[in-house]
Amino acid sequence: MKLYTSKRAPNPRRVRWVMAEKNITDVEIIEIDIMSGDHKTPEYRSKVGVPHVPALELDDGTTISESVAIGRYLESMYPEPNLFGHDAREQAIIEMWTRRCEFYLANPLMLNVRHSHPALAALEGVQVAEVAEYNRVWAERFMRTLDRQLADHAFIAGDRFTIADIVATIGLDFARLVKVRPPEDLVALNRWYETCRARPAASAGA
Template sequence: MKLYDYSDAPNPRRLNIFLSEKSICIPRVHVDLLKGEQFEASFKAKSPNCDVPTLELDDGTCISQTNAICRYLETLHPEPPLYGTTPKEIGLIEMWNQICFTNGFQAVADLFRNGPDWFEERALIGPHNYAKIPELVDRGRQRIMNFYADINHHLAAQCYFAGNHFSAADITALVTVDFAQWAKVPIPKQCKSLLHWHALVSERPSVQANS
């Protein structure tokens, strides 16, 4: 197997934390996103959405999309389970993973990619260019603040996103919260449960190794 990676970027970081949790080593190929290597024909043939991470299997099959790669690897390396073992855990982890990606990660991406510091015409990832919409910067910030309040409320009742065990949903949430720090939207002081959870998961060796 080969992993097409750009370790500074948040979605590759999600996968790299997952791999560290499971002690899986896969040789990496660096795709320099700042140089536009994701658009080269040879890479697009492997990753039709021109994004990383992308995993190439030994038979040449390529799988992109962080959650799809993690789920594939979870079936090969079930221990420790990061997508649950009971039907209830599996459903809850997938639910929180989706909520964190949609309400959190995409809000930060909107703020970041529609702002003045980002490349023109690259407001969305993928093979097609889209112009920025400056209004999405403020909306992104509002959505992040609402996301913080919502997950703070959720974490007041439990240690981790889907109960008593660290899971893939915690990885997506952690990377989202750290991505929001790049975008200069810190966690408000009053979100005590969220701050507590963030400190707890940030101490994990898998997170320390990919910070």
């Protein structure tokens, strides 16, 4: 298998983190320089279908994009430690939180950074300050939801570390580029965030 990835980009980092948690080492890493447009070449587009990283190319030539879909595929190949749930109930709860973390935290924070960090102007084209601020406000609202959840649970989807924690931690880490941090009064969220950042696998692809 080959993983098309890009240093410091948040979505490929999700896959690198999953691989590190599972100690997956037999995947060839292919660096794509998105700032130079490597992901927009006709070859890359025809292989992956979209100008995005990450993408996982299987030995039969099938290519999977979408970081969470890749993570799910890797989980089926390398089941332990489990990150996506053991049974139907747990899988649904983890997916619910993962989708919430993508839609209401990671994506808004990504748009905040893309519309406010000078280095990302080249990727975004036109940066709109109002878009950055609107998304920051929405992300902060969801941080408050997460803080309430984490007041009663060690991790986002319950009592153990899952893909939802990876998605949320990387979303928050990316926002540090523009100095957006969880407000200090969100004590449970900040406690959980430091726990996740301290995991050895957190540095993979960061």
